[in-house]
Amino acid sequence: MINADIKIEKTTQSRVDNYDVNNVPFGKCFSDHMFIAEYANGKWEKSYITPYRDFPMSYAMSALHYGQAIFEGMKAYKSDSGEVSVFRPLDNFNRLNISAIRMAMPEVPEEIFMGGLMELLKLDSAWVPSSETGSLYIRPFLIATDEAIGVKPSETYKFIIIxxxxxxxxxxxIKVLIETTYIRAVEGGVGFVKAAGNYGRSMYPTRLAQQKGYQQVIWTDGKTHSYLEESGTMNLIFVIGDTVVTPALSDTILAGITRSSVLALAREWGMKVEERKVSITEIVEAHKNGTLKEVFGTGTAATIAQIIGIGYEDDYYSLPPVEERTFSTKIDETLRGIRKGKVADNMGWMHKVQ
Ligand SMILES: Cc1ncc(COP(=O)(O)O)c(C=O)c1O
Structure with missing residues (x-):
């Protein structure tokens, strides 16, 4: 077991009984405790758990001005017997450090990330919903905390889990609009990292798409706007004929952990999987000749978000009804089963909180 020297200050008054955790608005009600690790003087100096609270900060804090701010998103689940497990946390740990390197931030050691996470979940296990579709959303993030104006990497950081x-x-x-004016990411940029700024820049184009009746945009490549990349905070997967097709990973696409899980299951089930460039022309063609069977987004929030229509320029392409989508429905059920301990976890994805 991984051990970090974590000081724990428990809350004297748990708030969990104030809520029905199976029925709360997402992202607004935080569990009793939080984990914090502090980086200064070239090393990770201390880590601790405290009751969830605000922290005092300088208006000059460097994350606020220069965007050294990265984050992760993952989920813990409760089985019928009450056991709590996290889905693929080591993949989130690795991705956080890929982001850290690109943003010139210090990497977070595994014992801090996993040690902090496990201690936190032990303390707050009562906050993990037990309902069939409920989970505890986990938000690890790393921010630059120097009180300093001036563009350079911060010398102090906080790694926090709430x-x-x-x-x-x-x-x-959902209905999605292929975006051909604005771009999310360019080659050589930071599209493959979970940097806060990636999300800020996506909001205006998304708002414009919403004004046209779509829920999300599909981002296209920054050079030609002719290849599909991802949609909102989800990777994109198509079933064309009997083949599972998805844009290949590159430095403009976030390597989603749900995406990787879907592809692993498809391969295990003997399906043909292609990770390659996917052009708008190919998708329009597949729609025309009736081979475009399923289109969906994958991500931690929804697991599978079915896409029922795609807008492109002045055209709208209506897609097959969700009831006919055998692959994504089976994926959704299988992932839910693995997470709730009802389907064998052959891939070793669930990490138990001991
Ligand atoms: C831009 C972007 N793409 C894809 C994803 C899906 O990644 P994951 O499946 O790891 O949640 C996310 C969510 O984290 C995202 O923010």
């Missing part, structure tokens, strides 16, 4: 129950998650099928 959690909040995600009660019943209903994901309605």
């Amino acid at each position: 959690t909040c129950p995600a009660g019943k998650y209903y994901s309605e099928p």
Whole structure:
């Protein structure tokens, strides 16, 4: 077991009984405790758990001005017997450090990330929803904390983990608009990292798409706007004929952990999987000749978000009804089963909180 020297200050008054954790608005109600590790003088100096609280900060704090701020998102689940497990946390740990390197931030050691996470979940296990579709959303993040104006890497950082129950998650099928004016990421940029700024820049184009009746945009490549990349905070997967097709990872696409899980299951089930460039022309063609069977987004929030229509320039392409989508429905059920301990975890994805 990984051990970090973590000082624990427990809350004297748990708030958990104030809520029905199976039924809370997402992202607004935080669990009793939080984990914090502090970096200064070239090393990780201390780590501790405290009751969830605000922290005093300088208005000159460097994360606020120069964007050294990265984060992760993952979930813990409770089985019927009450056991709590996290889905693929080591993948989030690795991705956080990929982001840290690109943003000139210090990497977080595994014993701090995993040690802090496990201690926190032990303390706050009552906050993990037990409902069929509920989970505890976990938000690890790393921010630059120097009180200094001036563009250079901060010398001090905080790595923090907070959690909040995600009660019943209903994901309605969505309509998406292929975006050909604005871009999310360019080659050589930071599209492959979970940097806060990536999300800030996506909000204006998304708002414009929403004004046209779409829920999300599909980002296209920054050079030609002819290849599909990802949609909002989800990777994109298509079933064309009997093949599972998804844009290949590159430095403009976030390597989603749900994406990787879907592809692993598809391969285990003997399906043909192609990770390659996917052009708009190919998708329009597949729609025309009737081979475009399924289109969906994958991500920690919804797992699978069904896409029922795609807008492109002045055209709208209506996609097959969700009831006919055998692959994504089976994926959704299988992942839910693995997470709730009802389907064998052959891939070793669930990390138990002991
Ligand atoms: C831009 C972006 N793409 C894809 C994803 C899906 O990644 P994951 O499946 O690891 O949640 C996310 C969410 O983290 C995201 O923010």
